[in-house]
Amino acid sequence: MKTLKLIISTLTLFLITFTSCKKEKNNPEAENTTVTAEDLLGYQMFWIVTDPDGNSNLRLLYFTREGNEVKATLDGIVSRNIITVKLENNIFKLDLQDNGSVVYTFELVKENGEISLISSKFFNVNNPAYKATSAELLIVSRFKSVKNNVFKSPANGQIITFAADSWRYSAFPNVPGTFYECGKGGWKGRINGVDYMGLCLDRGDALFMGLQKYRDKEIMIFFPY
Secondary structure (H helix, E strand, O other), X not given: OHHHXXXXXXXXHHHHHHHHHHHHHHOOXXXXXXXXXXXXXXXXXXXXXXXXXXXEEEEEEEEEXXXXXXXXXXXXXXXXXXXXXXXXXXXXXXXXXXXXXXXXXXXXXXXXXXEEEEEEEEEEOOOOOOXXXXXXXXXXXXEOOOOOOXXXXXXXXOEEEEOOOEEEEOOOOOOEEEEEEEOOOEEEEEEOOEEEEXXXXXXXXXXXXXEEEOOOOOOEEEEEO
16 A cells, blocks of 8 residues: 555646646747847837927837947937937937937837837927827838839929939929938938938838928928839
8 A cells, every 4th residue: 555655646746747747848938028229220210299279299219239339319300319218118219409308218129020100209308299109119121212213292293313322302403412322211411502301111001101290380291213
């Protein structure tokens, strides 16, 4: 009887150990959901800042590596801010003045290795009525260069023609302009003495370019022509 009990006890222990090991083998490794600065190198962001008068202002945010750091560059039509990217609990804060007075806060999530934007906030201590809306985080491949391409506005039929570093706008047919790219798909330029900024994006079902003139409240839309 003692021998039988010992055999049963030993068998029970073996089954428990075997089952435990099997469960450990069947359990996949926990997914890494921490968003790092390096993760953002494959993405770009854009959004609209609206002032109390209803003026829309395009913003483009892109990431580059400089040595051991990842830098974020925020471009407006006539503005540029560059900061070192730091994340805490998947929160990325873009503190433009480094004193908390003008801050964008982005909450990110990583699922299956892909980064998504959960929420975005904007705070400006001197201009609390300013709002940042329509923020989007997309993989870099969704942004397209405008170089050597032609675009047409469906609203007024105006045409923009880009070369390697110059452009022509049918609104000023006899005036050449200059431009340079910022990030991918983004560009800033001048024509007829006025600053412009644009962003070319593949929405999946259509390619389009948004264009904004300095101090113009609206963003014009153009399509490949």
